Amino acid sequence: MEFKTVLTVCPYCGCGCNFYLEVLDGKVIGTIPCKTSPVNEGKLCIKGWNVHEFIQDPDRLTMPLIRENGSFREAGWDEALDLVASKLKKIKEQHGPDSIGLFASAKITNEENYVIQKFARAVIGTNNVDHCARL
Amino acid sequence: MIEKVIERVKELLEGGEIKGFVGLCNKNGHTAPYLFTEVAELDHLVVGDFQNPGDARYPLNKLLIDLYRAYPEEKFGVLVRGCDERGLNDLYVWNQLTPKNVVAVGIPCPQELADACGCPKPYPDNSVAEPIAEGAEAQDLIRMEALGVKERFTQWMEVFSKCIKCYGCRDICPMCFCKECSLELDELIPRGEMPPEIPIFHLVRAVHMAGRCIDCGLCNEACPVDIPLRTLYKKVGDIVYRKFNYRPGFDKGKSPLNVLENK
Amino acid sequence: MTNSVDEFELSDCIFITGSNTTSSHPIVATRILRAKKKGAKIIVADPRRVHIADLADLYVSHRLGTDVALLNGIMYVILDKGWENRAFIEERTEGFEEFEKVIKDYPPEKVAEITGVAEKDIETIAHWYATAERGSIAYCMGITQHTTGVDNVKTLANLAMLTGHIGREGTGVNPLRGQNNVQGACDMGGLPNVYPGYQPVTQFQIKEKFESAWGAQLSDKVGLTIPEMTSGLLEGSMKAVYIVGENPLLSDPDASHVEEALKRAELVVVQDIFMTPTAELAHVILPAACFAEKDGTVTNTERRVMRTRKALDPPGEAKTDWEIIADLSNRMGYPMDYSSAEEIMREIASLTPSYGGITYERLEGEGLQWPCPTKDHPGTRFLHKDRFVRGKGLFHAIEFKPPAESTDDEFPLWLTTGRLYFHFHTGTMTRKSGALTGEIDEQYVELNPEDASQLGISTGDEILLTSRRGQIRAKALVTDRMKKGEVFASFHFVESNANILTNPAFDPIVKIPEYKVCAVRVEKAAS
Ligand code: SF4
Ligand code: SF4
Ligand code: SF4
Numbered sequence A: 001m002e003f004k005t006v007l008t009v010c011p012y013c014g015c016g017c018n019f020y021l022e023v024l025d026g027k028v029i030g031t032i033p034c035k036t037s038p039v040n041e042g043k044l045c046i047k048g049w050n051v052h053e054f055i056q057d058p059d060r061l062t063m064p065l066i067r068e069n070g071s072f073r074e075a076g077w078d079e080a081l082d083l084v085a086s087k088l089k090k091i092k093e094q095h096g097p098d099s100i101g102l103f104a105s106a107k108i109t110n111e112e113n114y115v116i117q118k119f120a121r122a123v124i125g126t127n128n129v130d131h132c133a134r135l
Numbered sequence B: 001m002i003e004k005v006i007e008r009v010k011e012l013l014e015g016g017e018i019k020g021f022v023g024l025c026n027k028n029g030h031t032a033p034y035l036f037t038e039v040a041e042l043d044h045l046v047v048g049d050f051q052n053p054g055d056a057r058y059p060l061n062k063l064l065i066d067l068y069r070a071y072p073e074e075k076f077g078v079l080v081r082g083c084d085e086r087g088l089n090d091l092y093v094w095n096q097l098t099p100k101n102v103v104a105v106g107i108p109c110p111q112e113l114a115d116a117c118g119c120p121k122p123y124p125d126n127s128v129a130e131p132i133a134e135g136a137e138a139q140d141l142i143r144m145e146a147l148g149v150k151e152r153f154t155q156w157m158e159v160f161s162k163c164i165k166c167y168g169c170r171d172i173c174p175m176c177f178c179k180e181c182s183l184e185l186d187e188l189i190p191r192g193e194m195p196p197e198i199p200i201f202h203l204v205r206a207v208h209m210a211g212r213c214i215d216c217g218l219c220n221e222a223c224p225v226d227i228p229l230r231t232l233y234k235k236v237g238d239i240v241y242r243k244f245n246y247r248p249g250f251d252k253g254k255s256p257l258n259v260l261e262n263k
Numbered sequence C: 001m002t003n004s005v006d007e008f009e010l011s012d013c014i015f016i017t018g019s020n021t022t023s024s025h026p027i028v029a030t031r032i033l034r035a036k037k038k039g040a041k042i043i044v045a046d047p048r049r050v051h052i053a054d055l056a057d058l059y060v061s062h063r064l065g066t067d068v069a070l071l072n073g074i075m076y077v078i079l080d081k082g083w084e085n086r087a088f089i090e091e092r093t094e095g096f097e098e099f100e101k102v103i104k105d106y107p108p109e110k111v112a113e114i115t116g117v118a119e120k121d122i123e124t125i126a127h128w129y130a131t132a133e134r135g136s137i138a139y140c141m142g143i144t145q146h147t148t149g150v151d152n153v154k155t156l157a158n159l160a161m162l163t164g165h166i167g168r169e170g171t172g173v174n175p176l177r178g179q180n181n182v183q184g185a186c187d188m189g190g191l192p193n194v195y196p197g198y199q200p201v202t203q204f205q206i207k208e209k210f211e212s213a214w215g216a217q218l219s220d221k222v223g224l225t226i227p228e229m230t231s232g233l234l235e236g237s238m239k240a241v242y243i244v245g246e247n248p249l250l251s252d253p254d255a256s257h258v259e260e261a262l263k264r265a266e267l268v269v270v271q272d273i274f275m276t277p278t279a280e281l282a283h284v285i286l287p288a289a290c291f292a293e294k295d296g297t298v299t300n301t302e303r304r305v306m307r308t309r310k311a312l313d314p315p316g317e318a319k320t321d322w323e324i325i326a327d328l329s330n331r332m333g334y335p336m337d338y339s340s341a342e343e344i345m346r347e348i349a350s351l352t353p354s355y356g357g358i359t360y361e362r363l364e365g366e367g368l369q370w371p372c373p374t375k376d377h378p379g380t381r382f383l384h385k386d387r388f389v390r391g392k393g394l395f396h397a398i399e400f401k402p403p404a405e406s407t408d409d410e411f412p413l414w415l416t417t418g419r420l421y422f423h424f425h426t427g428t429m430t431r432k433s434g435a436l437t438g439e440i441d442e443q444y445v446e447l448n449p450e451d452a453s454q455l456g457i458s459t460g461d462e463i464l465l466t467s468r469r470g471q472i473r474a475k476a477l478v479t480d481r482m483k484k485g486e487v488f489a490s491f492h493f494v495e496s497n498a499n500i501l502t503n504p505a506f507d508p509i510v511k512i513p514e515y516k517v518c519a520v521r522v523e524k525a526a527s
Helices: A077-095 A110-124 B002-014 B039-044 B060-070 B082-093 B111-117 B139-145 B149-160 B200-209 B218-222 B229-244 C005-010 C026-037 C051-055 C067-081 C086-092 C096-103 C108-115 C119-131 C149-163 C182-187 C204-214 C226-235 C255-264 C321-331 C341-351 C449-455
Strands: A003-009 A018-024 A027-033 A065-068 A071-074 A100-103 B020-027 B030-036 B076-080 B102-106 C013-017 C041-045 C058-060 C135-139 C172-175 C240-244 C267-272 C284-287 C296-299 C304-308 C413-418 C444-447 C462-467 C471-478 C486-490 C503-506 C518-524
Touching: A003 B030, A003 C304, A018 B030, A018 B060, A065 A077, A077 A100, A077 C240, A077 C267, A077 C284, A077 C321, A100 A110, A100 C226, A110 C182, A110 C204, A110 C296, A110 C321, A110 C341, B002 B020, B002 B039, B002 B076, B002 B102, B020 B039, B020 B060, B030 B039, B030 B060, B060 B076, B060 B082, B076 B082, B082 B102, B139 B229, B149 B200, B200 B229, B218 B229, C005 C026, C005 C135, C013 C026, C013 C119, C026 C041, C026 C051, C041 C051, C041 C119, C058 C119, C067 C096, C067 C108, C067 C119, C067 C149, C086 C149, C108 C119, C119 C149, C135 C149, C149 C172, C182 C296, C204 C341, C226 C255, C296 C341, C449 C471, C449 C518
Parallel strands: A100 C240, B020 B076, B076 B102, C013 C041, C013 C135, C041 C058, C135 C172, C240 C267, C267 C284, C413 C486, C444 C471
Antiparallel strands: A003 A018, A018 A027, A065 A071, A065 C284, B020 B030, C296 C304, C413 C518, C444 C486, C462 C471, C462 C518
16 A cells, blocks of 8 residues: 655646645545645645546557557657657758757746757757747 | 654554554645654654644545545544544544544644634544643634624625635535535536536535534635635534534434435 | 735735636635735726626726727826826836826827726726735736737836836736746746846857857857747748647647648657647657656746656656657757756756756745745745846836727627636646536637627527637627627637637737737527
């Protein structure tokens, strides 16, 4: 038996409510708002209260997918990433770094956004990096 | 007091009497609901006083029910205050838990908390320490009763109109365990509407909690728009007590209102 | 936000505009309603009668797209009555004379004409806000998603400066961020013109700093925004896009145009947690971990950097976004060998002055609000305390401009778009939740009873909603929350996506699309 309560931040709106995810034997079974959070003081909206419902949805993507003849087939990480790497390299050589763009995201962590923009700037060599802030 | 709690839990864990203890833990700079399974972890045990006594209370009985459902053969300990113990008593009656699977470790509440709660019995029967506070009157209820009917109605309608239908009052409630919730019955309260229809949303819940609410106040604390739900449910509890001489968790037996339950 | 969320409780007048607060930022609404209980005046200006309008002391419904006119009118009254804060204007601002000249053109009579708001209401707003001890402004996408989005925001800043309601507790100009880490994505340089911490890509010393830290040659040319990338793909100057955690096919205006752009790309990589309509168009899809499956930090609307923690392993082969990018980077010959998110944060802190003092250890407990430049800095509750970042606050002289599109016989109604309380963004996460889809799971277009009866439409009827760009099918919801001539739809539902209709006319400076207003026609669908 393993039961954990893990303190984290709501993935939805910009309030950034804190809550505990209740995890029993590798399954998220509930959300409990954090009372000592200066942000939400033990309160949540309906979206936060039900956040545990989508995490382990059977429709989650679990494998890299490569398009082939109009449909997707599963692939391993090596194959998928080597393919992306070689295509990006080729496009960069043929059309220059500014022919490539990256969409960072308002739904992922700071660390991840940092790594994405660093990848765009240092690896691809372009400042074409933006996210949905305006949208 | 906290030493006594730790001592007791240590005994229970070391003696192998319980599989784990559902309590509160100082973790990540916060007071967290937590399952203690090792004696070494008990250094971090707290009782839920953050800035004021009892302001970081959590529905521990609810966690206990989750564990019981997954491990019906195991026995767990749980930290209880007066209200939580009343909750346990009532949850046994409703077959949501069985006494043989639960070891309650009780703590009495300080007067400050008892007064803030207007709690009639701020200590559990089964406690690691003697009571330190006397039962308090529900001042909020007294204040409200002093108002005229019309004024009362206006005030309630005004606060209800703030509701954002988060269902937090239900989700946090240690005494809400119905599989199908009346608040989600489309015929009663149209779904998808925000704000929900008032006062029906709040009255449905109030009626539904009659004879079941153990007056812990957690719903009140979880309401994002500060609706004084506890006062409302105290009032309903009061009516039930006067009419049927029944107070959930105090008195043995099922609520005389159990015809209302769609179990 | 310039100020913190809990500071709303200290305000004695809160002016909310373009924000459906109880619905989109419920926990901010908590504080606003507490302020009201303590006696603060709450003013709501919104074309739609949103829930918080019902709870306000004064609600005005201006016509869609007339925000600048309304605000200028309010400022006219403030100046006319002498309610402005002269000391603040003299000590802390510049550009006042120029600005005052423009404001002189917006007497209440004229503004009432443009906005549909009664003169006496304009005066009341001016009175309450200007004479408050602490006045605070909260706004959201209803202000920014216009071709005049920047004008709208600058006009709100003018209002705060005119009255000195900035740089103190319980005051400020407070944009409510729509997504959990919009703030962080901007802070981290997920923008085409700046490195992390808003350090311009065009500045030589900055570029040098990052070149030496990263060991790479960097470009000093400002990059493209998302709408510009879309156009680039259509024109052929852009060849590849790598999309992480976004669903532009639903979230961007004129969705069919975006679809066409992605189809023309040589390479589309989508990294996400679910198969989205955007992912359907990808050449390669990479499975990502969701928020509950990784350690990291996010920054909320009040600049509070907070820890997210891993509760579970990602499903199947899925990995965190940073692990995937680092792996790809290694394969492209640029080593990124981070061992944890914490290690990345150490690098961020070393290169980003406003995050300089942030460490995972210090984030335990309440987190830290940037700017937090050093390890012993306590973080910053509110900005612009003694001075503005640029020194003096600049007044902008801004004239009202009508929306980019206009209505005509064929498209006689105005459409505005937004979110519903029960769903989030493009619905990829919330539509997987039974509790939320049980509330609502299809598009309802909201329209005013008068318009509805003219069109012979009642609640529940199937209708067609058509703009100059496309058409969607939806159900009707007849409600007096909409005023005559205006209709509302959300963008949560792929099968009835309001962004097929919206106008990709952008604000010329920050390129925010005009979601909040376009011309449409409503008709009953043939069953
Ligand atoms: S719980 Fe609701 S209010 Fe809080 S961050 Fe999540 S979506 Fe926003
Ligand atoms: S006070 Fe509220 S949370 Fe506690 S038992 Fe009663 S209804 Fe449930
Ligand atoms: S907790 Fe408050 S806001 Fe939420 S549903 Fe209950 S009464 Fe309404």
